[in-house]
Amino acid sequence: MADLGNAKNTAEIIKKYGFSFQKRYGQNFLIDTHVLDKITDAADVGKEDGVIEIGPGIGTMTQRLCERAGKVVAVEIDKELIPILGDTLSGYSNLKIINADVMKTDMGALIRDEFEGMNVKVVANLPYYITTPIVMALLEQHLPLTSITIMVQKEVAERMQAGPGTKDYGALSLAVQYYADTYIAANVPPNCFMPRPKVGSSVIRLTVRKGSQVSVTDEKLMFALIRAAFNQRRKTLVNAVGNSADLGISKEAVSNALAGMGLDGNIRGETLDLRQFAALSNALT
Numbered sequence: 310m311a312d313l314g315n316a317k318n319t320a321e322i323i324k325k326y327g328f329s330f331q332k333r334y335g336q337n338f339l340i341d342t343h344v345l346d347k348i349t350d351a352a353d354v355g356k357e358d359g360v361i362e363i364g365p366g367i368g369t370m371t372q373r374l375c376e377r378a379g380k381v382v383a384v385e386i387d388k389e390l391i392p393i394l395g396d397t398l399s400g401y402s403n404l405k406i407i408n409a410d411v412m413k414t415d416m417g418a419l420i421r422d423e424f425e426g427m428n429v430k431v432v433a434n435l436p437y438y439i440t441t442p443i444v445m446a447l448l449e450q451h452l453p454l455t456s457i458t459i460m461v462q463k464e465v466a467e468r469m470q471a472g473p474g475t476k477d478y479g480a481l482s483l484a485v486q487y488y489a490d491t492y493i494a495a496n497v498p499p500n501c502f503m504p505r506p507k508v509g510s511s512v513i514r515l516t517v518r519k520g521s522q523v524s525v526t527d528e529k530l531m532f533a534l535i536r537a538a539f540n541q542r543r544k545t546l547v548n549a550v551g552n553s554a555d556l557g558i559s560k561e562a563v564s565n566a567l568a569g570m571g572l573d574g575n576i577r578g579e580t581l582d583l584r585q586f587a588a589l590s591n592a593l594t
């Protein structure tokens with residue numbers, strides 16, 4: 310079976326099937342063996358693991374995952390790729406390919422049905438047009454996942470990993486870090502993909518935490534406060550939250566809560582860490 314992790318073999322497959330890349334599906338296929346190894350190493354996949362791959366493309370990374378994992382389930386939206394995958398991955402009996410939109414797939418049911426008794430890891434070179442919705446859907450459902458190792462746009466990886474007071478810090482950083490520990494395993498230049506994307510990419514591993522890092526009475530309120538704080542980044546937290554019609558919380562209540570936490574009333578949301586957002590939310594519940 311040909312190793313797809315290089316430009317020549319990928320181009321041959323594309324030609325053989327007359328496949329045309331769909332921009333709307335974020336199709337940039339990996340053509341670099343080292344990068345493929347970096348992703349599978351960062352995901353730390355072994356025979357005891359079940360792997361969900363989102364967007365297998367022509368099966369380049371899927372090949373490697375099948376070699377290392379106990380079982381792989383790959384979810385691909387583009388029906389044109391299904392016969393190609395049937396060909397490129399015909400040698401693997403531990404693989405199931407599902408032709409579906411991952412955003413419309415019941416991941417909880419998929420995990421229950423396909424991976425009983427296994428550690429489940431998500432590994433993917435994600436389509437960049439829906440990176441954040443996919444990651445947040447995986448995390449917010451509290452799925453029994455060990456880790457999520459993904460190729461994303463470099464600046465998105467930096468936002469996921471950022472801490473308070475930095476320019477990349479925002480609602481995405483707090484949302485991801487609430488559920489997982491982050492680790493950027495590699496930066497990947499555009500020439501490792503076919504076709505080349507316009508942006509740089511990074512491999513980031515999100516290790517899903519078993520328990521929560523902070524104790525929050527009302528998760529929804531905490532995330533609404535975070536969104537309000539970063540929607541009006543330049544404003545003080547008191548004004549950003551107090552001005553939010555959705556929240557209906559008075560400026561006075563925010564001031565009092567901040568005072569109770571020993572924080573200055575003029576503080577901006579971008580300086581608060583996750584623990585402080587949790588404490589603020591608990592004080593306002």
Ligand code: SAM
Nearest residue numbers: 334337338339364365366385386410411434436
């Ligand atoms: N894994 C392959 C690789 O690394 O060469 C392809 C990665 S490509 C960046 C993204 C893949 O996700 C494409 O195969 C695309 O068709 C698929 N895709 C896009 N949107 C999807 C969705 N909503 N659900 C499932 N797959 C999707």
